[in-house]
Amino acid sequence: MPRAFDDAGATESPDELPVTPPLSELPAAFAALGGRCPDSSRVLAGSYVCDPSGRVIGLWLPVDAAPHELPASAVVLCDQQRPESIPQRSLAIRLEGDRLWIRYVSCGACARVMGHAFVGLLSQLDAEQLRFAQTRVGLPAEPLLTSAEAWRAACPQ
Numbered sequence: 001m002p003r004a005f006d007d008a009g010a011t012e013s014p015d016e017l018p019v020t021p022p023l024s025e026l027p028a029a030f031a032a033l034g035g036r037c038p039d040s041s042r043v044l045a046g047s048y049v050c051d052p053s054g055r056v057i058g059l060w061l062p063v064d065a066a067p068h069e070l071p072a073s074a075v076v077l078c079d080q081q082r083p084e085s086i087p088q089r090s091l092a093i094r095l096e097g098d099r100l101w102i103r104y105v106s107c108g109a110c111a112r113v114m115g116h117a118f119v120g121l122l123s124q125l126d127a128e129q130l131r132f133a134q135t136r137v138g139l140p141a142e143p144l145l146t147s148a149e150a151w152r153a154a155c156p157q
Contacts, residue, residue, distance in 0.1 A: 023097050024071040030119045032056045033099075049120055049129050058120025058129065060136075063105055066117030070094045070101045077148055078155030091137055093155065095148045098123050104137040122146070 026033055034057075037050035049058030074094030081090045088108030094101040100122040107114040116136055125133070131141045134154070145151045 023099060024073055026119070027067040029061055029066050029117075030059050032059055033119055033121075049125070051124055057124040058100075058118060058133075061117045063103060063115035063117045064113045066103070068103075070103055071096050071099075074099070074101055075148065077151045080156055091156070093137075093151055095122065095151070100125075100133075100151070102133065102137055106138075 032038070032048065034055065037048050037054045037056050047060040048056050049060070051057045070092055071094065074096035076093075077095055078091055078093035080092075082088065087110060088105065090103070090105045090108065092101075092103040098121050100118070100120050102116070102118040104117070105113060105115040118133060118136075120129075120133070127144055130144045130146065134145055135141050138156070139145070139154050143150065145154055
């Protein structure tokens with residue numbers, strides 16, 4: 001049976017290797033993640049974040065056009081609910097593998113719920129894309145939030 005070696009030369013059987021849970025299925029609204037960036041003249045809704053090779057590494061949607069629930073398997077980085085405040089703002093940030101999930105409601109009391117929903121590949125977002133994401137949901141532009149710990153620390157209290 002094959003064995004895995006760590007840096008110290010110790011071995012463990014493949015059955016003992018840590019198991020990474022599978023990612024949740026992408027909701028239809030976010031199905032473009034990982035695909036080719038569309039021709040900008042054909043984009044009707046949403047805002048695509050693309051890497052230099054033309055692959056979709058993130059997708060923004062109006063919050064009322066995105067699924068309400070974030071994946072249950074994702075790690076909670078921020079869960080700021082302010083239902084008592086007007087206009088009922090909330091910010092939810094989760095990390096599932098490399099997928100950064102954001103649900104920002106800027107006005108939950110408006111006739112049309114206002115805000116943004118996002119899913120993106122955290123490790124592949126460049127500085128400009130990270131800065132945009134941070135400021136779009138009301139967080140400071142600096143420092144750049146490149147890790148789960150950084151996003152957690154930036155969550156408003």
